[in-house]
Amino acid sequence: GQNIDQPTEMTATEGAIVQINCTYQTSGFNGLFWYQQHAGEAPTFLSYNVLDGLEEKGRFSSFLSRSKGYSYLLLKELQMKDSASYLCAVSDSNYQLIWGAGTKLIIKP
Amino acid sequence: IAGITQAPTSQILAAGRRMTLRCTQDMRHNAMYWYRQDLGLGLRLIHYSNTAGTTGKGEVPDGYSVSRANTDDFPLTLASAVPSQTSVYFCASSERQSEADTQYFGPGTRLTVL
Numbered sequence: 001g002q003n004i005d006q007p008t009e010m011t012a013t014e015g016a017i018v019q020i021n022c023t024y025q026t027s028g029f030n031g032l033f034w035y036q037q038h039a040g041e042a043p044t045f046l047s048y049n050v051l052d053g054l055e056e057k058g059r060f061s062s063f064l065s066r067s068k069g070y071s072y073l074l075l076k077e078l079q080m081k082d083s084a085s086y087l088c089a090v091s092d093s094n095y096q097l098i099w100g101a102g103t104k105l106i107i108k109p
Numbered sequence: 110i111a112g113i114t115q116a117p118t119s120q121i122l123a124a125g126r127r128m129t130l131r132c133t134q135d136m137r138h139n140a141m142y143w144y145r146q147d148l149g150l151g152l153r154l155i156h157y158s159n160t161a162g163t164t165g166k167g168e169v170p171d172g173y174s175v176s177r178a179n180t181d182d183f184p185l186t187l188a189s190a191v192p193s194q195t196s197v198y199f200c201a202s203s204e205r206q207s208e209a210d211t212q213y214f215g216p217g218t219r220l221t222v223l
Contacts, residue, residue, distance in 0.1 A: 050209065075117050097152075099151030099153070
């Protein structure tokens with residue numbers, strides 16, 4: 001079967017760094033997405049990785065290891081507005097997205 | 110309009126009633142999707158459409174139907190609603206259904222079936 005695992009909830013302090021992990025087992029792999037979802041709102045795109053390595057985009061970075069079926073999202077210089085759920089999704093062999101349940105990130109002052 | 114719109118924003122529905130959730134995009138995207146999001150579960154694909162005139166079944170299609178008469182609109186119909194269809198429904202679109210194409214989401218419809 002297909003499976004995406006992420007921690008349910010994480011807590012971090014404003015100004016700090018947090019790493020959100022995602023492991024996956026899917027039928028085929030055509031890239032991995034990270035989305036941000038604030039409570040009561042729609043998911044919004046953060047990053048896409050298809051090759052191994054680190055992609056940096058401002059305060060957010062995303063890493064992929066295809067051999068390990070593993071990705072992480074790194075958030076630096078945390079701000080209160082970063083409090084949200086972070087969703088990991090893998091594009092499978094049919095280019096359909098398989099979604100993790102999301103990690104709720106709580107930022108404390 | 111900019112992006113994807115969904116209607117209604119929320120709805121309370123009696124079990125057994127028929128309901129259509131509307132979705133319209135103005136980005137001229139070829140692919141469109143319907144997901145449901147339930148607490149503790151990831152987004153689950155209900156139906157999708159790669160281009161106008163074609164539709165396909167996702168992971169949880171039972172009890173739902175869709176049509177794609179044109180590029181912009183992708184309505185989702187519940188023929189006879191049941192309480193297990195209580196959920197938040199998101200419509201999304203992408204340029205194509207391919208590996209690098211980002212999906213853009215509408216604001217969602219919160220549906221409660223009693």
